[in-house]
Amino acid sequence: MKEIAPDMKQKIKSIAIQLFYQKGYHACSISNIAERAGIQKSSIYYHYLNKEELLYGILKDTMDDLNQSLDESLVNVKGTEARLIAMIRTHLNFHMDRQKEVIISDSELRGLTSDNLRSVLRMRDDYDRKMRDIIREGIAEGLFINRDPRVVANAIITMCTQSSLWYNPRGNLSKEEIIDIYTKIIFEGIRDRK
Amino acid sequence: MKEIAPDMKQKIKSIAIQLFYQKGYHACSISNIAERAGIQKSSIYYHYLNKEELLYGILKDTMDDLNQSLDESLVNVKGTEARLIAMIRTHLNFHMDRQKEVIISDSELRGLTSDNLRSVLRMRDDYDRKMRDIIREGIAEGLFINRDPRVVANAIITMCTQSSLWYNPRGNLSKEEIIDIYTKIIFEGIRDRK
DNA sequence: CTTTGAACCGAACGACCGGTCAGTTTTCAC
DNA sequence: GTGAAAACTGACCGGTCGTTCGGTTCAAAG
The missing domain is CATH 1.10.10.60 (Homeodomain-like)
Known part of the structure; x- marks a missing residue:
């Protein structure tokens, strides 16, 4: 063991x-x-060096890995919709794979002081911006509903992020099933269209 | 002042x-x-009595108010879809009106010991169950997509809950606009249907 | 066999923690 | 004005916190 x-x-x-x-x-x-x-x-x-450096190391590495996962999942993926689908899949996979770290990242930012805080916030902003940009593109292309892209991006990101809180690797739902449900809801909504 | x-x-x-x-x-x-x-x-x-009682009082009152708001918003509302719409509106309004308290409620549960924890968790379960039940009804009636109701309910609740984290009362988006966007996304998805 | 440097120990530091309690002040009904 | 209840004080408790530091262990290199 x-x-x-x-x-x-x-x-x-x-x-x-x-x-x-x-x-x-x-x-x-x-x-x-x-x-x-x-x-x-x-x-x-x-x-x-101290307790904060321990926390910072966790948050920094997690954000680095998250950003890298996103970038990797987008190489050679063309088209706004395909790219958004890939981003959602990657975000969900990452948050279900690394539950503890992302939960810490989302709840313990206050434990960081100025410089470390700024550093982590910048990484988070980078990530969020990628999501906002793709929504903006989709809206410009007439693919997505014409609503404030910040709100739409936030809605999608936060919804997927929270999967880390309830996903159970030993439960009876696979990550793929969850990704399917989320992708479906995000693009089509919950209304059944027969 | x-x-x-x-x-x-x-x-x-x-x-x-x-x-x-x-x-x-x-x-x-x-x-x-x-x-x-x-x-x-x-x-x-x-x-x-002690520090924990202070925290417990905050969480308990918040959950009580949330449950009561939900119940009040549902009196005389008939039909599964109308009821879900009302629930989403109430949930969003509450989370944008009482940002600090709901953020504490969502992040400081660990500060409670056995009895208090159980009590608050029971309230939260009651609330969540109402949401799951309405989704279940909608699925049974063929209104909503036939997917695991726990996942769908969780997706909706957590998405709306997070509005407390970024909503700015002094921003340029009204609560009504945000409610509209969220309701639209939940029912129709982000795909533009012209 | 000696030297060295990385890894770790153990005791101590001042600061602050949540909580207690006997006592003081304030409020207010009578 | 008086008495008692309500509200608050200030000193103190044992304990734990994050952090420091001089000293020890020990494997590997010379």
């Missing part, structure tokens, strides 16, 4: 992900993390 | 709402609240 000793820095990080997710950043102490890692809390400071 | 001294118990509560929203429950101390209220932190304990 136990993995064969990954290097401690990574082990600390994955324990932090688990605990920040479970109890929240401020409710989880360095001692808690050290305890689980089987070391003294002072040893944490050999690997990380 | 300053209101004329509401009773202190209520004043403490509204300061707590502001601070729990701004900094998070665990990052906000009783001293912080007392400071803003212009009293000593020990005085908080004259009005509230």
